[in-house]
Amino acid sequence: METKQTRIEIETLMKKEKDRRMFERYQAIYLHLKGKTALDIAETIGRTERTVFKYLRAYREAGVAGLQMNYSTGAPERLTKEQQEQLKQTIVSSVPHEVGFCSKYSWTLYLIGEYIKREFGPTYSLRGISKMAHRLGLSYTKPTYTLAAVDEAKQQAFTEVTFPTLKKD
Known part of the structure; x- marks a missing residue:
């Protein structure tokens, strides 16, 4: 029963x-x-x-x-809270060349990884760095390029005359 x-x-x-x-x-x-x-x-x-x-x-x-399912807390963090805060302050308040990198203006995930490795020791994948940046309240964008001096007449000529000619071949 x-x-x-x-x-x-x-x-x-x-x-x-x-x-x-x-x-x-x-x-x-x-x-x-x-x-x-x-x-x-x-x-x-x-x-x-x-x-x-x-x-x-x-x-x-x-x-x-x-x-009932038990949820994993995941692997322990490799950087202490103090190290994470130092990393965030470095990214927010300085540019890469100020801390010894060749890149003058932009932090990239790769550069952040190199900085972490140099200053704290652990190595991270680019995805791991991206997740950490998100947890720290940071966001990043991929750069887009624009021409500094654009000649609109030449652009229009290319679009209307040159490009269609190239496309036919």
């Missing part, structure tokens, strides 16, 4: 669940309670048999609460 009641409880949770991964966990338990093997369940939900066994063990040990 308990199995039928438990199955009804799990089925109710499945119907209410909006998160696909939690639904999958409930479904695995539901199918197990209906007598399906771990291999059958794995094939049904598209997971490995090992994953199904993990769900079943979590359910046996802590019930429905054991199925």
Whole structure:
């Protein structure tokens, strides 16, 4: 009788669940309670048999609460809060050549990475630097180039005469 009641409880949770991964966990338990093997369940939900066994063990040990997903906090930060603040202040208040780089005006993700490596030691991927900059409240844009001295008559002649000629060939 308990199995039928438990199955009804799990089925109710499945119907209410909006998160696909939690639904999958409930479904695995539901199918197990209906007598399906771990291999059958794995094939049904598209997971490995090992994953199904993990769900079943979590359910046996802590019930429905054991199925809840734990979120990883991620790897520990490689720079201390003080180092991050120093980095932010350097980027905001100076240009690269003032801290020893050849680039005169613009900080790039690559230059920030080189600065971090030189000053603090750790190396970061460009994506990691981008994420850190975002966490520090910094944003960046890719530069666009404009011509300093534009001769509009020459541009119009190129657009209307030269370019169509080149395009035909």
